[in-house]
Amino acid sequence: MTAHTDLPLLPNFFAGRWQTGTGRGQTLLDPVTGEALVRVDNTGLDLAEGFTFAREQGGAALRALNYGQRAALLGAIVKVLQANRDAYYDIATRNAGTVTKDSAVDIDGGIFTLGYYAKQGEALGEASVLLDGERIRMGKDPVFQTQHVLQPTRGVALFINAFNFPSWGLWEKAAPALLSGVPVIVKPATATAWLTQRMVEDVVKAGVLPAGALSVVCGSSAGLMDQLQPFDVVSFTGSAETARIIRSHPAVAQRSVRCNIEADSLNSALLDPAASEGGEAFNLLVSEVVREMTVKSGQKCTAIRRIFVPRALYGAVAQAIGAKLAKTTVGNPRHEGVRMGALVSREQYDSVIAGIQHLKTEAEVLVDGSAVALVDADPAVAACVAPTLLGTQDPVGAKVLHEVEVFGPVATLMPYDSEAQAYELIRRGEGSLVASVYSEDPAFIARAAAELADSHGRVHAISPDVAASQTGHGNVMPMSLHGGPGRAGGGEELGGLRALGFYHRRSAVQASSAALDVLCAPRAAFGVTP
Structure with missing residues (x-):
């Protein structure tokens, strides 16, 4: 500057x-x-x-x-x-x-x-x-x-x-x-x-x-x-x-x-393999992913970066997230109709755009933020990036997607084929601040928490009974630990x-x-x- x-x-x-x-x-x-x-x-x-x-x-x-x-x-x-x-x-x-x-x-x-x-x-x-x-x-x-x-x-x-x-x-x-x-x-x-x-x-x-x-x-x-x-x-x-x-x-x-x-932290969201399209756990995950992609324009160390869903629900989840993101207006925060503002600088804008291109070497674009028109903002000046959802059908073969965090309104959808594979893929983030779990089954939540606690500072489980009271995947509360092992810093x-x-x-x-x-x-x- x-x-x-x-x-x-x-x-x-x-x-x-x-x-x-x-x-x-x-x-x-x-x-x-x-x-x-x-x-x-x-x-x-x-x-x-x-x-x-x-x-x-x-x-x-x-x-x-x-x-x-x-x-x-x-x-x-x-x-x-x-x-x-x-x-x-x-x-x-x-x-x-x-x-x-x-x-x-x-x-x-x-x-x-x-x-x-x-x-x-x-x-x-x-x-x-x-x-x-x-x-x-x-x-x-x-x-x-x-x-x-x-x-x-x-x-x-x-x-x-x-x-x-x-x-x-x-x-x-x-x-x-x-x-x-x-x-x-x-x-x-x-x-x-x-x-x-x-x-x-x-x-x-x-x-x-x-x-x-x-x-x-x-x-x-x-x-x-x-x-x-x-x-x-x-x-x-x-x-x-x-x-x-x-x-x-x-x-x-x-x-x-x-x-x-x-x-850096490649935080994850995990949907129960027993979830059904349009079910309560399904809808809770979709809503939380959209919130985490758009709050603070995705500039949160705790934001969801990787979304793991049963392979059979990959298309349905992509469509549901895309439908909600389409309602997100991006631009000048002074405009009453704008829901999401800017990144903090043009330097950060350039970093996010370059990061998306890097992730696209292993992923396809499911929701294209570059096609969104800004509200009351000049795209040549404003550091505004609309939400971009990427996806891959081969998370096992991916490398960049499990290593690179793009610090903006960007997340990648990935299917898994078994519960054990889901945990292995999440752990490929090599330590994160938070993982969230979406399920109607307390037994699954308990298993997932036990599997993921060693590699995450926080495991945030969202079930229908806490839907109205849960504090949010990315919301850091002072009574709970904030930090994470490995790539997340070890603090x-x-x-x-x-x-x-x-x-x-x-x-x-x-x-x-x-x-x-x-x-x-x-x-x-x-x-x-x-």
Whole structure:
């Protein structure tokens, strides 16, 4: 992105003060109209100063509070964000090209997650240490025992975030970090950095957090990893290629900085082999696939990318999905009749178009998004891609379809010939964030969950009895684990209080019962619930 020096330059909040970069910066654009909006830049920032300030000032101030007091800070952030929701929706429309319901997934989803952790932390009360398990005798005499405890790491949490969720991507990580007592430095993806920057600005100006507890650096990520020290942590969401660079960085490889990665994920949807055309499970799968292809224009790490159905239903499923997708209007999110907006940039548009061509080397086009006319948007300018459904009759012989994720409104339909083959094909994704199962049979759901749980961070089972209450294949809820093994990055986030583990250090304290009583009072047990 080139710079437009007459545009406003968003300031960074770093080292406890607002700072603008000294370079020309990068320009953020409206992905529908191409309008230049604002600039971001961090050239000239003293990175060492900012990390030291957060580590020493922000960290010390947060650790001086107990869990209940830090939970109250999260609750105060929620109030600040709720008071400014209208501004956030406007920024999302202009900078991310999302329709209102898709903006809500990001904005209200982030606020909801903060509120959830505020309540979880409130239940921890006055505790200043978390207990991990019961005391263990070290010998016959019970006077000398071991107690495993969890204490906040005395470092900083660096978040290098993705472009698709500038709000939720910040707060789903920051909520457990701040509750744990660990200061946050967020580096949002440049293309959609405006929303993240504005939210941090509102929280900082409201004065609800100690100095150094929350910082934002917009623009280049150069040099950020170099600042990390042994007790810091880094969390990254993005491509597998960048993830490999982070894992090989000396901070991780040599200084043992704790690292959490969320990368590519070829998530699957599986229809019960006993399903019938037009049956409840059939219709549930069709509806969920269409929703996952269109929400956020398919720009979700949890979106359905591969759809596995019994071979006899391949044609019927393709036709049913196509009929629903035909009703999806694509274009300018400001237009009342538009259901799906744009990708975040023309660069992402080019990537998705190239990705579709790559997948077409092994698949045929079942629903052609390129034939869809845009509403109130110039196809030569707008980063709009209509939903594209691909299909293959030979998923066993395919390779690219099980290896390449196209990050947009694209999915591939694949038939299977046996239940065992379906599981094998799904596992060829080599680890995913989520697989969803559609069935009217609890026994099949249980079998599928047992088969797929080892290679997925989440198994989402949709049956008629939960159709109205299920939260959605791609909707990440704070009480459930978010992450996945293998290609999905091998990381874990959320999962209730489990998320706090990443920001704590576990130690075994071997001492007398009397000393342990003093150390662990007040205390709280670390587990699924407070």
